[in-house]
Amino acid sequence: MKTEPKTATLPAYDVVVIGAGPAGMACATEASRAGLSTLVLDEQPRPGGQIYRDIEASDSGRRGILGKDYEAGAHLASGLRASTAEYLPGAVVWNIDSEKQIDFSAGGGSRSVKAATIVVATGAIERPTPMPGWTLPGVTTVGAVQILLKTSGVVMEDLVMVGSGPLLWLAATQLIAARTPPKAIVETVPAARYREAAKHLGKALPGWRYLAKGFAMMREVKRAGVPVHRDAEEIVIEGETAASAVSFVSGGKRQRIETAHVALHQGVVPNQQITRLMNCRHRFDKSQRAFLPVLDEHFETSVDNVFVAGDGAGIGGAKSAAMRGRLVAMRVAEKAGRPVSGERETLKAALRKDAAVRPLLETLYAPSEDTLSPADSTLVCRCEEITAGQIREAVALGAPGPNQVKSFLRAGMGPCQGRMCGLAVSEIIAAAKGEEPSSVDYYRIRPPLKPLLLSELADFGAEEAPRQAAE
Structure with missing residues (x-):
């Protein structure tokens, strides 16, 4: 989609960074240090x-609850603020064309x-977790629970956490620190998975701090x-109009926990919407099932001068994301003929060390089979209310991939543009055809990337983005 603003001359930058998480903040700071004109477009009201x-707005009490790793973001945010990079919060990118014209909404226009x-620094999103009852009121994700805690200090009583992954254990310990521990954790990791993961233990030892942190979190949950x-x-x-209980089989027995609040999690996956849009x-x-x-080697995509920094390049965590962001900025500076920091080789070595634990974690916390292959009656596409069974029927009728299923059923055509169902749809189609998801691929992403008000489109212009926009 090629868009034409009202005026012919557009503001131009050496680097536009999309997203202000650890990778985006580090990249923008490093790029501006190299003398590159840099703009950061961020959907959130503040960097982080x-x-x-909300690292800039959190007080000491909330930082104490969220832990030392959370506090590390303050340094990145202050670095961005002190740099010459222009930072525009509340900016929702909805289209990018082949000539690298970026269209976005901000301030009502x-x-x-x-x-x-x-530089695409949009990070990761939580994996779709289709299961019976996952669309009921009262059901959310572990990531959403964290958002409430970080932005408002809000916690849910009698929360049952369901799934697996490091984030689940981290959020559980944060809720314990907030004096509202989860009612229970229902973990989906099969017992055999621990033996499989143990094969990677030797190579994971350079990342022993991550392992120690994980065991410490599990001990904290047990102590609580x-x-x-x-x-x-x-x-x-379970529930008619809202969640009322979680039932499951564990230890060979069907069990049931009454609750009005459920948080689901099956790991995080790269957010591929923008890179898909740009072909x-x-x-x-x-390994990541994503x-x-x-x-x-420099995190540049198949499209010239389009880079991916952070978890969008593959899940690595916050420390790796910041290092990747700096390395991307150094490569951009190098291509532009600017001086490059001598820290590059040191950063690469630190990145390899930080990534040593990933094969173990990806084996241990691979998504559950129930998530990858939901029952026929389970809703998969929440926006259009399409079930797993309907997707399998479309495949039986000849739909070869997600885009054809979209044509048959409208799956993936809702406001989320497939974020909540895309991977699940690809997995279901591949299993039905006896193939790998690589052969059936993913949805074709088209603009607008996010829901766009007609009033925002009507006010489409090329006004210069404000410098260092106020909080």
Whole structure:
């Protein structure tokens, strides 16, 4: 989609960074240090992304609850603020064309900028977790629970956490620190998975601090007296008009926990919406069970001067995201003929060390089979209310992939543009055809990337983006 603003001359930047999480903040700061004109477009009202959300506004009490790792975001945010990079909060990117014209909404209107280089730093999103009852009121994600805690200090009583992954354990310990521990944790990791993950233990030892932190979080949950039901499967969220209980099989027995609040989590996956829109090549990573953009050693995509920094390049965590952001900025500076920091090789070595634990974590916390292959009656596309069974029927009728299923059923055509169902749809189609998701691929992403008000489109112009916009 090629858009034409009201005026012919657009503001132009050497680098436009999309997203102000750890990767975006670090990248913008490093790029501006190299003398590159830099703009950061961020959907949030303040920098930080999801992991460091609202870091600038959080008080000492909330930082104490969220932990030392959360506090690390303050340094990145202050670095961005002190840099010459222009930071525009509340900016929702809804289109990028082949000439790197970026269209976005901010302040009730839409405008455009041109970029010589685009850095996609939109991070990760939580994996879709289709299961019976997951669309009921009272059911949310672990990430959403964290957002409430970070932005408002709000916690849910009698919360049952369902799924697996480091974020689940982190959020549980944060809720304990907030004096509202979860009612229970229903973990979906099969017992055999621990043995599989143990094969990677030797190579993971350079990242021993992550392992120690994980064990410490599990001990904290145990000390708090939170029941943990392991090796859970056949999970059902019960309720007519809202969640009322979680039932599951654990230890060979059907169990049931009454609750009005359920938080789901099956790990996080790269947010591929922008790279898909820009026709970057992607590959399916069997370890992460997710699509990743194809990148070179400098995190550049198959589209010239389009880079991916942070978890959008593959899940690595906040520390790795910040290092990737700096490395991307150094490469952009190098291509522009600017001096490059001598820290690059040191950063690369630190990045390799930080990533050593990933194979173990990805094996241990791979998504559950129930999530990858939901029952026919389970809703998969929440926006259009399409079930797994309907998707399998479309495949039986000849639909070869997600885009054809979209044509048959409208799955993926809602406001979320497939964010909440895309991976699940690809997995279901692949299983029905006896193939890998790499062969059936993913939805074709089209603009607008996010819901856009007609009033924002009507006010479409090319006004210059404000410098260092106020909080």
